[in-house]
Amino acid sequence: MTTLPARRSGETTIRVVFVLTFLVTAFLIVTPLASLLYGSFQTGGPGAPSTFTLKNWGDLASRALVHTLFMTCFISVVTSVFSTAGGAAMAWLVYRSDFRYKRSLVAAVGLSFFFPGFILGMAWVILGSPGGVFNDILEHLFGPDVIRFDIYSATGIIWIQVLHILPFAFFTIRGPLISMDSSLEEAAYASGATPWQVVCRVTVPLMIFPVMSSLLLCFVLSVEQFAIPAMVGIPGHVHTLATELYLLTSFSPTNTGLAAAVGLSMSAVTGLSIFAQRRIVHRRMAPTVTGRGYRVRELSLGRWRWVATAACVFYVLMSFIIPALSLIYTSAIKFFVANPFEAAWTFRNYVQLWDNPGTLRAFWNTVLVAGGGAVLGLTLGVLVAYSTHRLKPRGHRALDILACLPFGIPGIVIGLGFLWSYVYLPIYGTLWVLVFCYVARFLPYATETVGAQVVQLDRALEEAAWASGANRIASFRRIVLPLLRPALQSGYFLLFIAYFREIAAAALLYTASTQVLSISIWAFFENANWGVASALSVITTIITVALMGAVMRAPLKL
Amino acid sequence: MGISVRNLVKRFGDKTIIDGISLDIADGELVSLLGPSGCGKTTTLRCIAGLETPEEGRIEIDGEVVFDSASGIMVEPYNRSIGMVFQSYAIWPHLTVFENVAFPLRVRRRPNAEVEQKVVRALEMVGLGAFRDRSSQQLSGGQQQRVAVARAIVHAPAVLLFDEPLSNLDAKLRDRTRAELRKLQRDLHVATVYVTHDQAEALSLSDRILVMSEGRILQQGTPEDIYHAPTDSFVADVVGAANFLAVEFRGQGLDGIRAVTRDGAPVRASTGSVPPGPGTIMIRPDKLRLEPAGPSQENRLPGTIRQRLFLGGHFEYLVEVGADTVRVISVVLMQEGAPVLVAFDAVDCVALAGAGAAVS
Numbered sequence: 001m002t003t004l005p006a007r008r009s010g011e012t013t014i015r016v017v018f019v020l021t022f023l024v025t026a027f028l029i030v031t032p033l034a035s036l037l038y039g040s041f042q043t044g045g046p047g048a049p050s051t052f053t054l055k056n057w058g059d060l061a062s063r064a065l066v067h068t069l070f071m072t073c074f075i076s077v078v079t080s081v082f083s084t085a086g087g088a089a090m091a092w093l094v095y096r097s098d099f100r101y102k103r104s105l106v107a108a109v110g111l112s113f114f115f116p117g118f119i120l121g122m123a124w125v126i127l128g129s130p131g132g133v134f135n136d137i138l139e140h141l142f143g144p145d146v147i148r149f150d151i152y153s154a155t156g157i158i159w160i161q162v163l164h165i166l167p168f169a170f171f172t173i174r175g176p177l178i179s180m181d182s183s184l185e186e187a188a189y190a191s192g193a194t195p196w197q198v199v200c201r202v203t204v205p206l207m208i209f210p211v212m213s214s215l216l217l218c219f220v221l222s223v224e225q226f227a228i229p230a231m232v233g234i235p236g237h238v239h240t241l242a243t244e245l246y247l248l249t250s251f252s253p254t255n256t257g258l259a260a261a262v263g264l265s266m267s268a269v270t271g272l273s274i275f276a277q278r279r280i281v282h283r284r285m286a287p288t289v290t291g292r293g294y295r296v297r298e299l300s301l302g303r304w305r306w307v308a309t310a311a312c313v314f315y316v317l318m319s320f321i322i323p324a325l326s327l328i329y330t331s332a333i334k335f336f337v338a339n340p341f342e343a344a345w346t347f348r349n350y351v352q353l354w355d356n357p358g359t360l361r362a363f364w365n366t367v368l369v370a371g372g373g374a375v376l377g378l379t380l381g382v383l384v385a386y387s388t389h390r391l392k393p394r395g396h397r398a399l400d401i402l403a404c405l406p407f408g409i410p411g412i413v414i415g416l417g418f419l420w421s422y423v424y425l426p427i428y429g430t431l432w433v434l435v436f437c438y439v440a441r442f443l444p445y446a447t448e449t450v451g452a453q454v455v456q457l458d459r460a461l462e463e464a465a466w467a468s469g470a471n472r473i474a475s476f477r478r479i480v481l482p483l484l485r486p487a488l489q490s491g492y493f494l495l496f497i498a499y500f501r502e503i504a505a506a507a508l509l510y511t512a513s514t515q516v517l518s519i520s521i522w523a524f525f526e527n528a529n530w531g532v533a534s535a536l537s538v539i540t541t542i543i544t545v546a547l548m549g550a551v552m553r554a555p556l557k558l
Numbered sequence: 559m560g561i562s563v564r565n566l567v568k569r570f571g572d573k574t575i576i577d578g579i580s581l582d583i584a585d586g587e588l589v590s591l592l593g594p595s596g597c598g599k600t601t602t603l604r605c606i607a608g609l610e611t612p613e614e615g616r617i618e619i620d621g622e623v624v625f626d627s628a629s630g631i632m633v634e635p636y637n638r639s640i641g642m643v644f645q646s647y648a649i650w651p652h653l654t655v656f657e658n659v660a661f662p663l664r665v666r667r668r669p670n671a672e673v674e675q676k677v678v679r680a681l682e683m684v685g686l687g688a689f690r691d692r693s694s695q696q697l698s699g700g701q702q703q704r705v706a707v708a709r710a711i712v713h714a715p716a717v718l719l720f721d722e723p724l725s726n727l728d729a730k731l732r733d734r735t736r737a738e739l740r741k742l743q744r745d746l747h748v749a750t751v752y753v754t755h756d757q758a759e760a761l762s763l764s765d766r767i768l769v770m771s772e773g774r775i776l777q778q779g780t781p782e783d784i785y786h787a788p789t790d791s792f793v794a795d796v797v798g799a800a801n802f803l804a805v806e807f808r809g810q811g812l813d814g815i816r817a818v819t820r821d822g823a824p825v826r827a828s829t830g831s832v833p834p835g836p837g838t839i840m841i842r843p844d845k846l847r848l849e850p851a852g853p854s855q856e857n858r859l860p861g862t863i864r865q866r867l868f869l870g871g872h873f874e875y876l877v878e879v880g881a882d883t884v885r886v887i888s889v890v891l892m893q894e895g896a897p898v899l900v901a902f903d904a905v906d907c908v909a910l911a912g913a914g915a916a917v918s
């Protein structure tokens with residue numbers, strides 16, 4: 001008796017869906033990377049006559065670029081260490097100590113989390129530039145030129161980035177901390193350990209993997225940062241790889257080939273870090289229990305409570321409240337003066353926004369790209385997550401790796417990749433380029449959010465649908481999708497926010513007709529039109545925070 | 559026409575989980591798959607449902623070939639006429655009780671009036687008539703189980719498949735539900751496969767029991783057959799508490815098989831046929847009697863009481879008999895350490911080839 005492989009009609013459906021998903025994903029992610037690789041060996045820019053060369057890769061070793069590489073790593077390592085230390089300390093305060101203002105702190109950190117980086121950067125330029133608010137105050141207090149505060153420096157970049165990235169570390173570390181089996185700590189108390197001994201000998205060693213994971217992620221976030229080093233570093237002649245790439249691409253003499261080589265090197269750094277981080281995550285982050293909601297013993301802070309409170313208040317002031325106030329202030333005065341008592345108040349900045357067709361257009365573009373694009377991004381994310389976590393047909397591992405790649409590729413590099421590849425496509429110069437680029441860049445956001453819930457979904461729920469007579473598509477539509485709804489909602493808004501405030505990729509890809517809000521703000525700012533830039537920032541921030549507050553309560557909860 | 563399975567083989571990787579199983583189930587018959595956890599019961603059931611693709615074999619449901627490795631046929635689960643109750647019940651949390659039960663009819667695009675009427679009837683059959691508009695998340699375990707059963711029967715499938723449907727219920731509820739399930743299945747008169755590792759469930763529910771071990775069927779028969787005349791010490795152990803005495807068989811007489819224990823005491827068993835040589839005699843604990851110490855005779859073995867447990871209605875004794883330890887259920891009060899005679903009748907003894915499992 002010879003055995004034939006049994007044919008299943010359902011397999012065909014799966015195969016077709018999987019192959020389509022794979023092709024779209026590969027097209028979105030491989031094309032820009034391949035074009036970058038191609039471009040790094042070309043003498044001319046995209047669309048220009050050009051020949052093969054190795055010069056770009058040779059130029060990478062130039063003193064200036066090596067120095068930039070070191071500067072990027074230095075800034076990122078310091079940023080990462082401070083962000084993780086601060087984030088871990090705050091997570092510990094909230095989840096392991098008797099800190100008084102836990103709810104407020106989590107809410108405040110959440111606010112900072114959603115505060116767009118380029119707006120924070122702009123606010124800090126207003127605050128910390130030589131003619132800015134802080135120096136004005138210092139001058140009044142101590143007289144001219146005694147103490148000065150220069151935001152246009154590596155320290156300035158680090159300062160703003162730490163403020164911006166710290167919430168990320170907080171949210172990375174708090175998950176494992178919450179789900180850590182608290183009986184491990186209780187066993188230590190029962191063995192006679194003092195609270196500090198428990199922290200040092202049990203909590204910290206158990207949290208070592210989550211902390212390492214946070215260090216690597218924050219490092220990557222910092223390397224990827226474009227807007228902050230651009231606003232603060234370029235005037236101060238402190239360059240990072242991201243700003244260097246931007247300068248090489250956008251200011252003559254342009255050298256897109258060299259930019260491609262820089263971008264690929266950057267991706268190598270971030271990609272390796274992400275790879276290491278994933279290895280750590282896969283090696284079980286910390287011993288956990290599920291379903292047991294024991295309240296952990298809270299460690300009494302005693303006299304240190306005031307220090308902890310002061311530090312947290314300081315952080316919240318610096319990362320959100322003061323920058324937000326300074327923007328509101330700047331948006332409401334006629335000409336920038338550091339002293340509010342000398343200011344001439346006005347609404348004209350907001351009125352000007354309304355009267356400016358360019359801004360309205362940018363607003364409309366942003367709504368289209370973020371609102372509509374997120375639908376496409378989420379759809380692809382669902383298909384990828386469902387394929388890699390549930391269907392697992394042949395080739396699903398390749399798809400998984402493919403979909404994870406953008407995690408390790410900085411936004412500005414993907415932007416450059418799209419610049420290189422889409423010049424040749426008819427959609428060049430339309431909003432579609434931005435949409436495609438964002439879908440690719442933020443695909444991991446969608447796949448991670450949806451995937452986490454797909455994994456949780458009891459397989460039997462779907463099998464019960466088949467046993468009841470529903471075919472694959474019907475059971476997916478009637479059972480799987482409704483059960484994934486919470487993940488779909490949060491995934492959609494996560495993507496919406498990400499697309500809404502993305503600036504790095506947009507900086508390379510926008511054209512006059514495809515300008516988006518983030519670019520408009522930046523353009524006003526670069527033209528020294530701080531008032532209008534601030535007004536637009538205030539509006540953008542309100543939209544972002546309101547959306548997140550309304551829909552994504554989860555990250556803000558205790 | 560029921561279910562017919564021929565030479566089913568299922569592998570996961572290079573592990574063979576189902577190793578050539580064949581079974582036939584007639585319309586209206588309830589057949590249990592009984593065996594220890596991990597022996598492949600669920601996998602067999604899932605192969606019948608079409609949730610797993612077997613490597614080899616042939617499966618027919620209601621006369622229709624739904625799987626045949628020889629001709630490459632594999633009918634998807636949704637095209638088989640089955641109703642299935644999952645171990646976890648798999649109640650869809652986003653649908654009401656009514657919509658959960660209505661689902662099989664909805665995907666078959668039945669008109670609303672028919673859906674309404676059939677769902678109401680199914681819910682009434684499982685005693686959930688009043689729960690139709692409940693959210694399925696407000697149900698207790700027992701109610702979820704009933705919804706799962708209603709969902710499995712609502713579209714009148716040709717076969718019913720149950721995967722340990724009572725294992726998530728507490729003991730009292732389990733006994734009651736067992737009786738209800740039996741009645742339901744009788745009323746529906748549909749071929750049913752019932753997977754369980756609980757011998758009481760299998761014995762009380764089944765028309766026929768298939769005892770499985772490591773992907774094979776060891777023995778099949780009516781509950782009485784399997785319980786009283788197991789052909790294998792593993793089967794004897796799986797379907798109920800069993801004592802095993804190591805003996806040397808001497809040969810078949812007119813009144814049964816004669817044997818001697820390792821201490822030389824004579825034993826006679828009237829069930830089973832085993833060639834002369836070393837073997838085992840199986841006796842159920844309730845068939846052993848404790849008598850005052852005296853001289854050893856046929857089927858009266860001297861022993862010492864090692865442990866006594868009071869279990870309410872009766873005592874359970876562990877008695878050392880020569881090199882073996884046997885479990886005895888008795889209402890007689892005796893002291894630990896006392897010498898006794900363990901007595902039994904030849905009709906209660908089953909002769910088995912090979913060694914038996916030790917009483918722990």
Ligand SMILES: Nc1ncnc2c1ncn2[C@@H]1O[C@H](COP(=O)(O)OP(=O)(O)O)[C@@H](O)[C@H]1O
Nearest residue numbers: 570571575593594595596597598599600601602
């Ligand atoms: N999808 C699978 N992949 C690999 N092994 C499996 C899979 N499903 C079941 N098995 C293995 O098959 C064996 C039998 O499983 P199962 O049929 O669930 O046993 P039972 O229901 O009798 O407890 C077990 O050893 C189990 O580990």
Ligand SMILES: [Mg+2]
Nearest residue numbers: 596599600601
């Ligand atoms: Mg099972």
